[in-house]
Amino acid sequence: MLLISCPNCGSRDETEFHYGGQAHVPYPENPNELNDVEWSRYLFYRENTKGAFAERWLHSTGCRQWFNMLRDTVTYDIQAIYPMGTPRPDSPAATSSNPGTKPGTTAPEGATK
Amino acid sequence: MAETAAPATKKNLSLRTSPAALLRAAFETGSVRGSAELSETSFLTMVGVRVNRDSGAGQRIASVTGGLPAKCGEVAGAGDTSVLWLGPEEFMVVAPVEAHESLGGDLLQALREALADGEGQVVDLSANRTTFELTGPRSRAVLEKGCSLDLHPRVLKSGTALSTEIGNIPVVLWKISDESFRIFPRASFAEFLGRWLLDAMREYASPEVP
Structure with a gap:
């Protein structure tokens, strides 16, 4: 079980949240101009990252707000939680200075799912 | 309804x-x-309110309910009317049974008038929970x-x-x-x-x- 720190509600159980898939997938600017291959790329093709992965989460049982999370897909370590619409805090320096990040609220190392 | x-x-x-x-x-x-x-x-009277608490409509609604809670967990309100925080712009007003307009209460009407044409919602959710x-x-x-x-x-x-x-x-x-x-x-x-x-x-x- 992950403990996820919702930006509005604080630390809650993973069961209160819904997963929203990969973050930062932009909607095509001119969807009408895409051919079927490009459209299927947008709709169905996602990264299968080993390591830090940016993803969307919804606190569905609590405040019902979406937020982004940078999570390690190997260790489940939650590295950053940041608002929708903000760029991915990639570097460790950006992570520590992100206002959406609450230090000390990440899941323990090796937490199992 | x-x-x-x-x-x-x-x-x-x-x-x-x-x-x-x-x-x-x-x-x-x-x-x-x-x-x-x-x-x-x-049959407690419950009203779902969605409004930005810093907007004009939010302040008018706050004056009807006796305040809107600012963050998760807070409960605002005055007298026997309480406002529970459900989300940053989502609140649940809980009031006694008699506050419902089918029993002659004016809470819903007062909230609707406070919202007026501001951005938000006032919905009777008494039967929801x-x-x-x-x-x-x-x-x-x-x-x-x-x-x-x-x-x-x-x-x-x-x-x-x-x-x-x-x-x-x-x-x-x-x-x-x-x-x-x-x-x-x-x-x-x-x-x-x-x-x-x-x-x-x-x-x-x-x-x-x-």
């Missing part, structure tokens, strides 16, 4: 059935006096069997309301005082949660095993 509600008559009131009415007798026999007691408070009252020194122990929040009084203060899960049912949990909780499950979950709580309370009817 509020608009179609008939004027209050004796007949109308007797026809109303609360979501956990079926369990009234079971709540009576299942309550452990002086330990954990469960009852249903039916029912209210369970769980009281007694063991009430925290009962809830801890199915709620992952830290319910210790050092963390969860009286007068805090949080939306969470109890027994896998999404509810709003409102701590009224040290030993009493109000639980708002949706109507369709009321029977399940009522039976779940009765089951969780049952052990306290027996003498404690040393």
Whole structure:
């Protein structure tokens, strides 16, 4: 079980949240101009990252707000939680200075799912 | 819906059935006096309000309800009207039964007028949820069997309301005082949660095993 720190509600159980898939997938600017291959790329093709992965989460049982999370897909370590619409805090320096990040609220190392 | 509600008559009131009415007798026999007691408070007036609390409409609504809570867990309000925080721009107003407009109350109308043409919603949600009252020194122990929040009084203060899960049912949990909780499950979950709580309370009817 992950403990996820919702930006509005604080630390809650993973069961209160819904997963929203990969973050930062932009909607095509001119969807009408895409051919079927490009459209299927947008709709169905996602990264299968080993390591830090940016993803969307919804606190569905609590405040019902979406937020982004940078999570390690190997260790489940939650590295950053940041608002929708903000760029991915990639570097460790950006992570520590992100206002959406609450230090000390990440899941323990090796937490199992 | 509020608009179609008939004027209050004796007949109308007797026809109303609360979501956990079926369990009234079971709540009576299942309550452990002086330990954990469960009852249903039916037909409280609840209004869903969605508004930005910093906007003009938000401030007008705050003046009707006696304030809007600023963050998760807070409960605002004045008199017997309380406002629970559900989200950054989403609130639940809880008021007594008589505040409903079908019984002559003016809460809904006042909120609608306060919102006026501002951005937001005022929706009568009285039938959405029912209210369970769980009281007694063991009430925290009962809830801890199915709620992952830290319910210790050092963390969860009286007068805090949080939306969470109890027994896998999404509810709003409102701590009224040290030993009493109000639980708002949706109507369709009321029977399940009522039976779940009765089951969780049952052990306290027996003498404690040393």
